Amino acid sequence: xxxxxxxxxxxxxxxxxxxxxxxxxxxxxxxxxxxxxxxxxxxxxxxxxxxxxxxxxxxxxxxxxxxxxxxxxxxxxxxxxxxxxxxxxxxxxxxxxxxxxxxxxxxxxxxxxxxxxxxxxxxxxxxxxxxxxxxxxxxxxxxxxxxxxxxxxxxx
Amino acid sequence: xxxxxxxxxxxxxxxxxxxxxxxxxxxxxxxxxxxxxxxxxxxxxxxxxxxxxxxxxxxxxxxxxxxxxxxxxxxxxxxxxxxxxxxxxxxxxxxxxxxxxxxxxxxxxxxxxxxxxxxxxxxxxxxxxxxxxxxxxxxxxxxxxxxxxxxxxxxxxxxxxxxxxxxxxx
Numbered sequence: 001x002x003x004x005x006x007x008x009x010x011x012x013x014x015x016x017x018x019x020x021x022x023x024x025x026x027x028x029x030x031x032x033x034x035x036x037x038x039x040x041x042x043x044x045x046x047x048x049x050x051x052x053x054x055x056x057x058x059x060x061x062x063x064x065x066x067x068x069x070x071x072x073x074x075x076x077x078x079x080x081x082x083x084x085x086x087x088x089x090x091x092x093x094x095x096x097x098x099x100x101x102x103x104x105x106x107x108x109x110x111x112x113x114x115x116x117x118x119x120x121x122x123x124x125x126x127x128x129x130x131x132x133x134x135x136x137x138x139x140x141x142x143x144x145x146x147x148x149x150x151x152x153x154x155x156x
Numbered sequence: 157x158x159x160x161x162x163x164x165x166x167x168x169x170x171x172x173x174x175x176x177x178x179x180x181x182x183x184x185x186x187x188x189x190x191x192x193x194x195x196x197x198x199x200x201x202x203x204x205x206x207x208x209x210x211x212x213x214x215x216x217x218x219x220x221x222x223x224x225x226x227x228x229x230x231x232x233x234x235x236x237x238x239x240x241x242x243x244x245x246x247x248x249x250x251x252x253x254x255x256x257x258x259x260x261x262x263x264x265x266x267x268x269x270x271x272x273x274x275x276x277x278x279x280x281x282x283x284x285x286x287x288x289x290x291x292x293x294x295x296x297x298x299x300x301x302x303x304x305x306x307x308x309x310x311x312x313x314x315x316x317x318x319x320x321x322x323x324x325x326x
Binding site for chain 1: 306
């Protein structure tokens, strides 16, 4: 069996530049990422953090920043003890696709028996659905965190 | 058919700003599916044992199956057999389940593609590339009134793998 990883693809009616902006602008991210602000100067080697209500939930370091094509960072959960696992890696690939953009998000590098992979597998589809709605309609999705419901098993 | 022998090989979840009834309607009616699903018309007789068909614009049947579970607007399972010669004989039947749940003011749609045996990554590449396109377009249609124009062709690696198994491909 291959190691657990999470892959999600979505198609968005936007431009690569706008999608890059949406992924890297902390004020914008609050609107689709459950109030979470993405924080970094997006230079290779710089720190990365996710901050919700003043609390840092996740940290990392920028690995690649090829605007507007490819962004990757290391990702370590900080908030919940049970999910403080070794560093993982998130990669965003942005490809023009006709008049659309194809976004592929890969989250990999989980340890065997990871708790974190279950949580992120539940979170990413909601976050990326909200991102698509924001870019296409200007309106966020009203999904309360509590409605995320059961954890889905990560498929690899 | 023993439904509990099927295991999900592909799972795709998407949240849509529309009520569950609307998502159900979009998944089961030709007027919607033609817009988001490569022009295919879904014709579903929504009762257990009812026919489930995806018809191409030229009138030919592309996918045929039957309704296995039907609980509107919460859950629909159908057999989803692509009409390529030898496919069902070699790969067994494919099941597709839609789970539709309210999530705040939005709706969570989870698609599960299940099989009763191991299916290779080459063959699964078809569903892995197809479902995100189909369901991204369905979401756009319900939220903006316009489906996305996503030109999709079956992945080469899938066609090669099917051909190697003696399954007819277009």
